[in-house]
Amino acid sequence: MNPLRLAGAGLGFRRELIPALKTCVPDTIDFFEIAPENWIELGGMPGRDLRGFTERHPFVCHGLSLSLGGPTPLDEMLLRKIRQFMDRHGMALYTEHLSYCSDDGHLYDLLPIPFTAEAVKHVAARIRRAQDILERRIGIENASFYTAVPIAEMGEIEFIRAVLEEADCWLHLDVNNVYVNSVNHRYDPVEFIRAMPTERIVYLHMAGHYNEAEDLIVDTHGADVIDPVWSLLDETYRIHGVAPTLLERDFNIPPLGELVKEVEHIARIQSRHKSHDQNLRAAS
Amino acid sequence: MTKTSAPLPEFQRFQYAFAAHIRDPKANPRPHGVEARRMKIYNELLYNNIESFLLACFPVLRQVLGKQKWARLVRSFFSTHRSHTPYFRQIPDEFVQFLQAEWDRPEHYPEFVLELAHYEWIELVLSVSNRTPEWDKINPDGDLLNEIPVLNPLLANLRYAWPVHRIRPRFRPSPAETYLLVFRDTDDQVQFSEINAFTARLLSLIETGTLTGRMALETVARESRHPKPEIVVQGGLAVMQDLHAREALLGVARQ
Numbered sequence A: 001m002n003p004l005r006l007a008g009a010g011l012g013f014r015r016e017l018i019p020a021l022k023t024c025v026p027d028t029i030d031f032f033e034i035a036p037e038n039w040i041e042l043g044g045m046p047g048r049d050l051r052g053f054t055e056r057h058p059f060v061c062h063g064l065s066l067s068l069g070g071p072t073p074l075d076e077m078l079l080r081k082i083r084q085f086m087d088r089h090g091m092a093l094y095t096e097h098l099s100y101c102s103d104d105g106h107l108y109d110l111l112p113i114p115f116t117a118e119a120v121k122h123v124a125a126r127i128r129r130a131q132d133i134l135e136r137r138i139g140i141e142n143a144s145f146y147t148a149v150p151i152a153e154m155g156e157i158e159f160i161r162a163v164l165e166e167a168d169c170w171l172h173l174d175v176n177n178v179y180v181n182s183v184n185h186r187y188d189p190v191e192f193i194r195a196m197p198t199e200r201i202v203y204l205h206m207a208g209h210y211n212e213a214e215d216l217i218v219d220t221h222g223a224d225v226i227d228p229v230w231s232l233l234d235e236t237y238r239i240h241g242v243a244p245t246l247l248e249r250d251f252n253i254p255p256l257g258e259l260v261k262e263v264e265h266i267a268r269i270q271s272r273h274k275s276h277d278q279n280l281r282a283a284s
Numbered sequence B: 001m002t003k004t005s006a007p008l009p010e011f012q013r014f015q016y017a018f019a020a021h022i023r024d025p026k027a028n029p030r031p032h033g034v035e036a037r038r039m040k041i042y043n044e045l046l047y048n049n050i051e052s053f054l055l056a057c058f059p060v061l062r063q064v065l066g067k068q069k070w071a072r073l074v075r076s077f078f079s080t081h082r083s084h085t086p087y088f089r090q091i092p093d094e095f096v097q098f099l100q101a102e103w104d105r106p107e108h109y110p111e112f113v114l115e116l117a118h119y120e121w122i123e124l125v126l127s128v129s130n131r132t133p134e135w136d137k138i139n140p141d142g143d144l145l146n147e148i149p150v151l152n153p154l155l156a157n158l159r160y161a162w163p164v165h166r167i168r169p170r171f172r173p174s175p176a177e178t179y180l181l182v183f184r185d186t187d188d189q190v191q192f193s194e195i196n197a198f199t200a201r202l203l204s205l206i207e208t209g210t211l212t213g214r215m216a217l218e219t220v221a222r223e224s225r226h227p228k229p230e231i232v233v234q235g236g237l238a239v240m241q242d243l244h245a246r247e248a249l250l251g252v253a254r255q
Helices: A015-023 A044-054 A076-089 A117-133 A156-167 A173-183 A189-194 A227-240 A256-271 A274-282 B008-022 B035-057 B059-080 B088-101 B113-129 B195-207 B213-223 B229-245
Strands: A009-012 A031-034 A059-062 A093-099 A098-103 A106-112 A138-141 A172-173 A201-206 A212-214 A214-219 A245-247 B149-151 B155-160 B180-184 B190-195 B249-255
Touching: A009 A256, A015 A044, A015 B190, A031 B180, A059 A274, A059 B149, A076 A117, A106 A256, A106 B008, A117 B008, A138 A156, A172 A173, A173 A201, A173 A214, A173 A227, A173 B180, A201 A227, A201 B155, A212 B229, A214 B008, A214 B035, A227 A256, A245 A256, A245 B229, A256 B059, B008 B035, B035 B059, B035 B088, B035 B113, B059 B113, B088 B113, B113 B155, B113 B180, B113 B190, B149 B195, B155 B195, B180 B195, B190 B195, B195 B213, B195 B229, B213 B229
Parallel strands: A009 A031, A009 A245, A031 A059, A059 A093, A093 A138, A138 A172, A172 A201, A201 A245
Antiparallel strands: A098 A106, A212 A214, B149 B249, B155 B180, B180 B190
8 A cells, every 4th residue: 555545446436427336336446536627616416425435435636627738827726626625535646637728718628738848847847836735746647649749859758757857746657548649659658658767656547549540549538448558557567566547437438337347457457466565665 | 818028938839829720720720740630639629528518508509509500609619718617517607608798699690599508507507506505594494474584595586588498499489578496406406497577576585685575575565566565475475385395495594
């Protein structure tokens, strides 16, 4: 168990799943994850139900709207609300995307930050500010993207590593995003995984995606996880050790029983590897 | 745009250009060096995402406008409005603000667009609101006439120039002053009903939280110059009892 009170395999918590989860939370599910932007100050039945689950299960807070790479001032009001929300529900880990989702207004989806030295400084300063307000270290997720940006001065690996160093934050490694980007931008996903700093990895994501074309995959979270991504998870554990891993599913949501099979799949692969924490202890 | 006088760094100029193209591909060129096929993924993902949040809230408006007018309206919202809420469920709030303050209705769009959108939006607002009644300050069994009635805090007392609740793709009504009461009951169901001007006025007087039921009804009788105020009071009591049974009124203020 790591300092974030998190281990094992988890499932994205969605309103659609509440009735089934109220009947029974399968043992395989060690923790849940939610987007604070969908739950902060939400009333009605779902708002009341959430409390019942956060009292009994660990939750991760995975942000969508902070726009860490965005051009206008950081939304500190949102950060304060997130902090209150996490305190109220006893959540330890907060992660956000290494991405932006706004120009001078919100766009409500994730866009690719140009990989430049100025962008590294900009994003890292905003991550540090977020960490100050939340009074904890946060995790940054490698985002999927569909187009290279012509003004880039470095590759994705170099950009991610530079931001992690400069912000001194954790890495939330999305294994499916690595796969999606490896197809979209023609690189070796295992080499990419290997280049990520073990000591900063706290959390992993798994998901399904949509094939637009042979060389273009869209990260929809709307399908089952495919075999190459399962293999990549196995490789990730082999290289970096086991970290808490979540199954994301945001569209075409099947019944809970179907999702739980994928969570069990994560747990099975985890049981074949020694833990990330053990690796870290061995290294230190 | 940002207020700094110094020029933006190159990566931010790129971000603004990239986003501007997504918001309005016809008005803003695709950024240099970005493949059209890949840019299109973003254009479609972001537009479809915004549209799906609006479709979920405004199904009648979508049907009444038809595919093309709806698409133009959504595009106009996406390209001109700057949304500031980080909360996805409030995207419809931004849309209503846009219709109220930024949209010039083209002549071939129905006059009731804003009112219909507002009416559809109210259901969402009430269903997700986290306001709760202060039950410790409410006596649910009190005397509605001689004590101060308390409204359900999740209630909207609405007046429209169009019968928005009857608009359908094949039914375009004539303008008519319309009073609608919308509230969320204790089972979290949002209830809708058409009320008359008398009830609407009564509700707005009760909303002040300072008048007994009788005082509110006597005010209504005075304002309407009713020859027999006691008839108004007795009729109004029946109305309040009905509203109480349906949970639009929760009881009376505890002394």
